[in-house]
Amino acid sequence: MNFHIKHDSRDIYYRNPFGAVPKGKKVYICAVTDRFLEIYLNIIYFDYTEKIVKMSVRIENYNKYVYYHYIYLDKDYVGLINYFFRIKTEDGGYVHYGNNSDGLGGQGQIYNSMPIPYQITVYEPLKVPKWFKQGMIYQIFVDRFKNGNSNGEITNPKHNSFIYGNWQDEPMYIRDNQGKVIRWDFFGGNLKGVIEKLCYIKSLGISAIYLNPIFKSISNHKYDTGDYKSIDSMYGDEKIFKKLCEEADKLDIKIILDGVFNHTGDDSVYFNKYGNYDSEGAYQSKDSPYYNWYTFIEHPDKYDSWWGIDSMPSINEMNPDYVNFIIEGKNSVLEKWMKLGAYGWRLDVADELPDDFIEKIRNKIKSINNESILIGEVWEDASNKISYSNRRRYVLGRELDSVTNYPFRNAVIEFLTEDIDSYTFERKILSLYENYPPEIFFSNLNILGTHDTERILTVLDKKGENKIQFLKMAVTIQMTMPGVPLIYYGDEAGVLGGKDPLNRKTYPWGNENKVILDFYRHITALRNRYDSLKKGGIEFYHIDKDVLCYKRTINKENILIVINRSEHKSFHIIADEIDQEISALEIKILSNQIEL
Numbered sequence: 001m002n003f004h005i006k007h008d009s010r011d012i013y014y015r016n017p018f019g020a021v022p023k024g025k026k027v028y029i030c031a032v033t034d035r036f037l038e039i040y041l042n043i044i045y046f047d048y049t050e051k052i053v054k055m056s057v058r059i060e061n062y063n064k065y066v067y068y069h070y071i072y073l074d075k076d077y078v079g080l081i082n083y084f085f086r087i088k089t090e091d092g093g094y095v096h097y098g099n100n101s102d103g104l105g106g107q108g109q110i111y112n113s114m115p116i117p118y119q120i121t122v123y124e125p126l127k128v129p130k131w132f133k134q135g136m137i138y139q140i141f142v143d144r145f146k147n148g149n150s151n152g153e154i155t156n157p158k159h160n161s162f163i164y165g166n167w168q169d170e171p172m173y174i175r176d177n178q179g180k181v182i183r184w185d186f187f188g189g190n191l192k193g194v195i196e197k198l199c200y201i202k203s204l205g206i207s208a209i210y211l212n213p214i215f216k217s218i219s220n221h222k223y224d225t226g227d228y229k230s231i232d233s234m235y236g237d238e239k240i241f242k243k244l245c246e247e248a249d250k251l252d253i254k255i256i257l258d259g260v261f262n263h264t265g266d267d268s269v270y271f272n273k274y275g276n277y278d279s280e281g282a283y284q285s286k287d288s289p290y291y292n293w294y295t296f297i298e299h300p301d302k303y304d305s306w307w308g309i310d311s312m313p314s315i316n317e318m319n320p321d322y323v324n325f326i327i328e329g330k331n332s333v334l335e336k337w338m339k340l341g342a343y344g345w346r347l348d349v350a351d352e353l354p355d356d357f358i359e360k361i362r363n364k365i366k367s368i369n370n371e372s373i374l375i376g377e378v379w380e381d382a383s384n385k386i387s388y389s390n391r392r393r394y395v396l397g398r399e400l401d402s403v404t405n406y407p408f409r410n411a412v413i414e415f416l417t418e419d420i421d422s423y424t425f426e427r428k429i430l431s432l433y434e435n436y437p438p439e440i441f442f443s444n445l446n447i448l449g450t451h452d453t454e455r456i457l458t459v460l461d462k463k464g465e466n467k468i469q470f471l472k473m474a475v476t477i478q479m480t481m482p483g484v485p486l487i488y489y490g491d492e493a494g495v496l497g498g499k500d501p502l503n504r505k506t507y508p509w510g511n512e513n514k515v516i517l518d519f520y521r522h523i524t525a526l527r528n529r530y531d532s533l534k535k536g537g538i539e540f541y542h543i544d545k546d547v548l549c550y551k552r553t554i555n556k557e558n559i560l561i562v563i564n565r566s567e568h569k570s571f572h573i574i575a576d577e578i579d580q581e582i583s584a585l586e587i588k589i590l591s592n593q594i595e596l
Contacts, residue, residue: 533559
């Protein structure tokens with residue numbers, strides 16, 4: 001059967017409204033063909049139940065047949081709706097029309113077997129605090145940022161640990177022959193150091209600081225919590241933490257904490273495997289008040305742990321006692337630190353946390369402070385994430401305000417290293433725009449690096465002597481795209497570093513790369529100056545596979561961003577020939593250099 005069919009999920013002629021839809025609305029869907037056919041719309045709901053409806057048809061001219069259907073959303077329905085088209089063939093069989101093969105939305109394709117479906121995200125309306133959505137975040141790995149002691153001494157060094165002799169030393173792990181860390185290494189950064197550098201952080205245009213874990217722990221990374229209610233003594237104490245929040249608030253900077261609630265350390269108040277705490281831990285006794293927090297296969301030495309790492313025993317998050325301790329009880333962990341000044345939480349390994357647990361956290365922190373923020377660590381498109389065979393509800397309006405936007409990071413790196421072209425970059429970004437509720441899309445953390453990734457300058461090292469120019473391009477994209485930019489401490493100073501632990505080097509105080517630092521200050525100031533860059537819509541333009549061109553606009557403010565990754569090709573662009581809303585402007589792009 002020869003026919004032409006088209007559906008484009010990003011064109012409101014074919015699907016209206018665009019993108020994610022609030023609950024209780026209706027969605028118009030159509031497909032256009034060049035001949036009369038029998039077409040059905042296959043609808044799959046969040047619980048995987050299906051509905052197949054025969055589409056109505058109207059004839060617009062002799063070879064344009066419009067097949068359409070309205071999906072009416074129940075006022076209480078929240079979740080994904082997937083759909084594709086079934087076209088009956090002359091022999092009584094079916095072919096299918098669905099999403100394109102990479103699942104990025106837009107114009108689809110025909111399949112002879114089951115297609116990749118399109119996605120509609122149906123969400124509960126939510127409001128993300130303005131201070132976050134229009135702000136910028138600075139991430140600090142505290143041990144490696146700044147020692148704020150006037151004499152430079154290390155505060156309360158840990159037993160059997162390794163202290164570096166020089167702040168500029170390269171970090172390393174000291175492991176046994178089984179690969180287990182036997183001595184944790186420290187440089188001596190602390191909360192006093194963060195307080196000391198608040199004005200520097202503010203000079204970058206920052207509105208919030210996200211701290212990697214700061215609670216008591218044996219390790220330097222502190223993702224193996226020893227005591228949720230105590231600041232690690234190397235970092236300071238409650239008094240210093242409270243002062244940090246107060247001093248940051250004077251500069252209109254909020255503090256966000258890292259919540260590691262999927263597991264504790266084995267060396268903790270709650271597990272107490274080594275007897276280092278004055279408590280009866282779950283490892284020591286089945287009568288421990290913490291015993292039911294954990295899952296023992298064979299007490300005490302066989303137990304569930306995060307990714308099989310026995311120093312991080314996993315928690316049964318929905319255990320009532322644990323929920324009470326972390327979330328709901330009087331002076332719970334959340335309440336204690338928020339009353340001392342914390343403005344939000346980043347949830348470590350959100351994929352490991354039950355949806356109901358995340359929802360409880362959200363409800364609690366919003367009840368304490370409705371301007372608080374909840375961020376989830378998610379490495380993929382969070383709208384359609386499946387973990388442990390469960391479809392996740394992260395972005396449906398009842399859980400997270402923001403997620404770590406690793407797909408954004410991947411797209412930026414892939415474009416600049418020529419693994420994808422500008423058109424594919426556009427499709428990757430627009431796929432997120434299409435799948436996320438607008439409030440969350442404009443609130444996602446746009447990262448170029450974190451404590452879990454290689455430093456961005458190291459990733460771009462293959463560009464050789466041009467790597468700083470490519471870094472500027474990466475940062476320009478980060479600061480001009482919808483979302484909340486996150487600067488990982490030291491990236492703005494030109495810190496290099498491969499995988500952990502090299503991505504956790506110290507901040508190079510006094511040895512910053514001034515060219516990079518000056519550029520960061522310049523581009524962050526531009527972002528803060530223009531509303532279109534903080535909250536404007538986005539529209540892409542096709543120039544060339546090596547040229548990324550897009551417009552940010554709000555009201556009558558329009559800003560055109562042009563990035564040329566080619567080190568050899570030049571382009572000459574008349575801006576108002578691209579878009580009449582852009583004032584007459586000639587842009588000459590020569591091997592990455594832009595002349596206005």
